[in-house]
Amino acid sequence: xxxxxxxxxxxxxxxxxxxxxxxxxxxxxxxxxxxxxxxxxxxxxxxxxxxxxxxxxxxxxxxxxxxxxxxxxxxxxxxxxxxxxxxxxxxxxxxxxxxxxxxxxxxxxxxxxxxxxxxxxxxxxxxxxxxxxxxxxxxxxxxxxxxxxxxxxxxxxxxxxxxxxxxxxxxxxxxxxxxxxxxxxxxxxxxxxxxxxxxxxxxxxxxxxxxxxxxxxxxxxxxxxxxxxxxxxxxx
Ligand SMILES: [Zn+2]
Numbered sequence: 079x080x081x082x083x084x085x086x087x088x089x090x091x092x093x094x095x096x097x098x099x100x101x102x103x104x105x106x107x108x109x110x111x112x113x114x115x116x117x118x119x120x121x122x123x124x125x126x127x128x129x130x131x132x133x134x135x136x137x138x139x140x141x142x143x144x145x146x147x148x149x150x151x152x153x154x155x156x157x158x159x160x161x162x163x164x165x166x167x168x169x170x171x172x173x174x175x176x177x178x179x180x181x182x183x184x185x186x187x188x189x190x191x192x193x194x195x196x197x198x199x200x201x202x203x204x205x206x207x208x209x210x211x212x213x214x215x216x217x218x219x220x221x222x223x224x225x226x227x228x229x230x231x232x233x234x235x236x237x238x239x240x241x242x243x244x245x246x247x248x249x250x251x252x253x254x255x256x257x258x259x260x261x262x263x264x265x266x267x268x269x270x271x272x273x274x275x276x277x278x279x280x281x282x283x284x285x286x287x288x289x290x291x292x293x294x295x296x297x298x299x300x301x302x303x304x305x306x307x308x309x310x311x312x313x314x
Contacts, residue, residue, distance in 0.1 A: 107252035175208030
């Protein structure tokens with residue numbers, strides 16, 4: 079039975095899969111691991127074939143490695159649409175955002191969707207502007223949620239035999255907080271999420287500070303999801 083086997087058993091895709099422990103530490107929204115991991119897939123035109131691969135930081139950021147690799151190995155025909163999806167453990171820094179924009183300018187047939195597990199140095203105004211510029215350039219950026227963790231586990235992780243449904247269930251509150259902060263970035267609002275690390279016990283602390291502008295601008299359903307505000311209840 080297929081469910082008794084891991085993807086490595088006779089699967090030609092096993093070379094591009096990462097190990098379960100790597101996925102769990104790289105993509106845990108509570109971990110502030112220094113390196114970045116990228117899981118990516120490309121689709122060309124109307125082809126149903128999906129080309130998947132993975133990458134990590136070297137001396138360059140993983141986004142730049144991807145752009146160098148893809149432009150040297152692939153020819154982008156202007157009339158053939160190419161869809162690229164990234165699953166990144168950290169969102170791109172401002173320099174990588176700039177490089178991505180240049181790549182998209184040079185390759186108008188490409189669309190890019192980026193799912194991120196965490197926001198990289200999100201208090202830095204340049205990083206915030208970089209992400210905003212990407213969105214204004216037509217790039218979709220979202221925080222990874224349960225469906226993306228499930229998808230990555232099945233398609234990019236060398237999961238143990240019989241464990242294809244055992245993707246890591248990280249507490250959704252962290253994803254909600256990052257999604258809230260990403261909204262602030264895209265809307266040009268000041269940061270509301272502060273993240274700190276206590277070195278002795280390796281714990282990560284998240285603190286939310288919402289100002290009036292946040293309450294006035296962020297869609298209510300996003301705020302409701304954090305549990306910070308409640309819908310008004312009217313008694314008659
Ligand atoms: Zn970078």
